[in-house]
Amino acid sequence: MSAMSLRSLNLPGVGTKYEFQTDKGDTVAIFFTKTGTIQMYTLQKGCHTPSAAEMTPVEARRLGNILTGAIIEADQESVEIAFSALADLRVTIHSFLIPKTVSGKTIEDLQIRAKTGATVIAVCRNDMNIVNPAPSFVFEAGDTALVIGESDQIKMFERQITVD
Amino acid sequence: MEGFIIALFVCLVLALISKYLSIPAIPLYILGGILLGKAGLGIVHLDDVSHFFSEIGLLFLLFFMGLELKLERIVANPTKVLTAGLIGLTVDMGIGFTGAYLLGFSLMEAFIVGAAFYITSTAIVVTSLIENRKLMFKETETIIWVTVFEDIILIIILALLSASDQILLLFFVKIALALAFMYAISFYGKEFLISVLDREDELPILFTFAAVLVTASFSLYLGIPETLMVIALGAALATTDPDAFEQHARPFKDVFLVMFFVFFGVTIDFSGGINWSIIAIICALAVLSKLISGMIIGLVIHNSAMSGLEIWANMISRGEFSIALAVLYGSPLIATTVAVLVIVTAIVGSFTAKYSTRLRSGIIHYGRKKALMHRPN
Structure with a gap:
């Protein structure tokens, strides 16, 4: 190319x-x-x-x-919000399908915040939303996690947690 | 003072009209001034207050020009800028000067008319290029470079005109000292200046305003032209944070420059022996000479007559710099000539700039039709 x-x-x-x-x-x-x-x-x-x-x-x-294709990814969508008043702060919210490798582990086990900097703000399971899950929350395969952070942190999450 | 308020109100209405009809504002302001002043209703007169405000307008126009003046860009792109610029200078200045001289202006007057005739209005040209969505045209870059070249010629003209009645050596020593002082402050005080400009309070805008006015009054005190010094101040400060200075100087420029245009119109006097046919010839020549220079530039730089036509269509308008020259060095007769020149060329120019693509495709279409008719069977 x-x-x-x-x-x-x-x-x-x-x-x-x-x-x-x-x-x-x-x-x-x-x-x-x-x-x-x-x-x-x-x-x-x-x-x-x-x-x-x-x-x-x-x-x-x-x-x-x-x-950049950020908005139109069907089941994994991402939105970047820029707050120009806050020194041009840019926050990305991204949804991820939880893979089998993560199934059965808690947010604490995965050390999501420490490893990636991103935060899981909601999990969707069987059309039910669990907002602000506790650190002891156990993932199951097929969950969709909504993750918030800067774009680098989101990328880190994608690499460390969803792809193993 | 009432006159000033009336003028301000008229400006506001004219600015609205110009934005809604998307026609250039400069000729409207001058027409408004003519209508209110000596030549029209006679309700607004140039007094000390309005004179002071117009002067600030001129200073900020020149300060802005200095801020935009980045010589290293020209050095980076020398052949194109020089070729196109020199063609424009020779053709337009040549036709303007010779025309004015043959029409009965004295040698010195013809030089000022020629200079006003030569210099395109950067403000009108740039606005119309953006509004007519022509930024991607290959001719646009050439047009912009020609206007940059013209700015430099304007500085040389200002220097020549102000040096003519001075002891030259002393004059240049004083200018060199003032320049060295300004560049030294911009160089050694760069960090301090940037920290001042970064503040959120009234300091940056106060500093910008004071820097321009203090420079102007110091130049008067030293007996060197304040016009040149304000341009030099802009160029020196552009080495620190030009965007911040532009942002802080813009409100002053926007308001006071409008006053400058209106009160230029106010002082225009049609009563004393104006020869309208001479002015009409100069206006016609002004449109024609840009066609000639545009065509040559188009053929030399882009190898295309159509490009020449596009350059012509966008470069007809004269404006702020022509008026500045008339105000600084012109007699009442020159002022009237330049006022009409600016009004006519700006209006003609706004039409040609808007419809140039249609004109070009019309010509191509006509050419094809003709070629088809002449094709042997």
Whole structure:
């Protein structure tokens, strides 16, 4: 696979431009303008006029979430929430299917907080929700755990707990 | 004082109109000023208060220009910037200066008219590029570089015009000392400046305002042009945290620059022997000369006449810098000429910028049709 070449450029008075070409030859360009809006242009290979969409920062972030695939994973979904007032704090909430390897162990046994930094805030078992499970809570195969943390902590959880 | 409040209210209405119709605001402010002032109803006059406010507007315009002035970018991209910039300078300044001189302006007046004729409005150009969603066009980068080049030429013009009545050596020594002082403060006081700008209280905005005004009044005291020094201050402070300075200076620029445009309109006087045909010729030349320079730039840089057309369509508008030159160095006759020039080119320019894609596809379509008709059977 060829590496995607991302070109970034600062246009005086306008803002910052990011542009890259896809493997198939289409071009995507994003401009963060000084007016605070974000413009996204796409230019199909062989065409001369790009089409453009102008977005507010919130809309752009939503588009980003869609593009990273965060929202639309069916039984394992994840939402990132950014709190711009709290020094741009970003919290991710992710749901995981509990594998057989973890079945029968408690949250305490797994040392989830110590090992990953993430916290299990709810478990869904047979369409019943157990909110804020105690450390002595015993997982069963087929449970869905809702985990909260920063994206790194979520990744750590995925690696350490659900994949063995 | 009532006049000032009336002007402020009219500005507010004009700003709303400009945003809703998405047409450039600068010509509207000047028209509003003309309507209220000497040439119109005569209810608003330039007094000490409004003069002071307009002056602050001009200072902040130049300070902003300094903040945006990043020479290392030009050094990083020299051939394109220089080629496109020099074509624009030769063609537009040449046509503007020669035209004005042949139409009866004195040599010195023709130089100022030529400079005002040459310099595009960065504000109008950039806003229209964003609003018309043209940022991805390959011509956009060229257009932006040309406006950056023009900023540098403007600084040289300001230096030339203010140096003309000075003892040169002393003048340059004073300027060099002032520059060294500003850069030394920005260099050695960088951390202190950044810590001031990071504060949440009134200090950053007070500091920004004071820095600009203190620089301007010190320059007057030293007998060096405050316009140049304020640009230099912006360029020096841009080495610390330009975004923070832009953020704190923006409110002053936004409010006072509008005052500057309106009171420029207020001072315009149509009564004393205005030759309208001369002004009309200059306006027509202003649109034509950008077509010539745009075409050459398009052919040289992008190897395409269509690119030239696109560059022309986006670069017709003259604005803030032309007015600044007229206010600083122009006679009443030059002021009137530049006022009309800005109004006409900004309005024509906003239409060409909006409909350039249609114009281009129209021309391509017409060309194809013609080619088809001439095709031998």
